[in-house]
Amino acid sequence: MIKVAITGNIAAGKSTVEKILINQGYSVLNTDNVGHDLLDGKPDVFKSFPFYIDVAKEVLRAFKGYEILDESGRICRNKLGKLVFSDKTLLRRLESVIHPLVRLKIYEFFEEHKDETVVFVSVPQLYEAEMQYMFDKVLLVFSEDKYRYKRLLKRDGYTEEYASARINAQMSQVDKLLLCDDCIENDGTIGELKVRIAYLLNEYKHYKPKRVRKP
Incomplete structure (x- = not known):
């Protein structure tokens, strides 16, 4: 392969x-979509691993004090995006949470195909x-x-x-x-x-x- x-x-x-x-x-695996699903708290991102990681909770902890929630109390990707893409330090902070899980999803994708x-x-x-x-x-x-x-x-x-x-x-x-x-x-x-x-x-x-x- x-x-x-x-x-x-x-x-x-x-x-x-x-x-x-x-x-x-x-x-084709789109890792942007993987990141979005993780932030949205979708439970079926990983098919082969018997665990669930609350990424939203980890992101909220990493961005404590920042306005990144919508009116329903969920992470607003638009607000988060505008925040991190104006500050590279905050972008790296978000990536430190998301990227390890994206890697894991890529390996799962390779195994499936x-x-x-x-x-x-x-x-x-x-x-x-x-x-x-x-x-x-x-x-x-x-x-x-x-x-x-x-x-x-x-x-x-x-x-x-x-x-x-x-x-x-x-x-x-x-x-x-x-x-x-x-x-x-x-x-x-x-x-x-x-x-x-x-x-x-x-x-x-x-x-x-x-x-x-x-x-």
């Missing part, structure tokens, strides 16, 4: 790549969290900042200030280009994107890992 990480900065087009792969029958030829995991914070060593290949979805900025402003709740904060909170795309194995540019049409994906899929199907990635 070839394990491919899909990464890229916000609004680069990772979700579009994921949808194309899913429509072609490939298994171990008989498949190629599987994909979308990890936006791949390099920041040093998760690249879990994969055989790293695929970077790249898009120029001006296009990413425009896409963000179309999303609900995104002001110019918040969009800039989200972009600036991440490792630069140039640095990621120097580290990744493959790159897909997503500044063209869907048709062009599908052609690039088809080429890489053919490469991955015939790829044989030459080394074990180590931290």
Whole structure:
């Protein structure tokens, strides 16, 4: 089984790549969704492990004194996001709670799909969290900042200030280009994107890992 990480900065087009792969029958795990489910307290995030971790409780403890709850008393991801993406120290605090469990979910996903030829995991914070060593290949979805900025402003709740904060909170795309194995540019049409994906899929199907990635 070839394990491919899909990464890229916000609004680069990772979700579009994921949808194309899913429509072609490939298994894809979205770790952003895993993080959201953990924060929302969903009990069925893990299928293979007989325990339940109250992530919301851990986050509330880590962010005691901060306004991150909605009117119903649940964690408001929008409030939490605006808080952590304006302060890198708080972002690291949140990641220290979420990332270990995301790693565990990735291992569970690998085990569930171990008989498949190629599987994909979308990890936006791949390099920041040093998760690249879990994969055989790293695929970077790249898009120029001006296009990413425009896409963000179309999303609900995104002001110019918040969009800039989200972009600036991440490792630069140039640095990621120097580290990744493959790159897909997503500044063209869907048709062009599908052609690039088809080429890489053919490469991955015939790829044989030459080394074990180590931290």
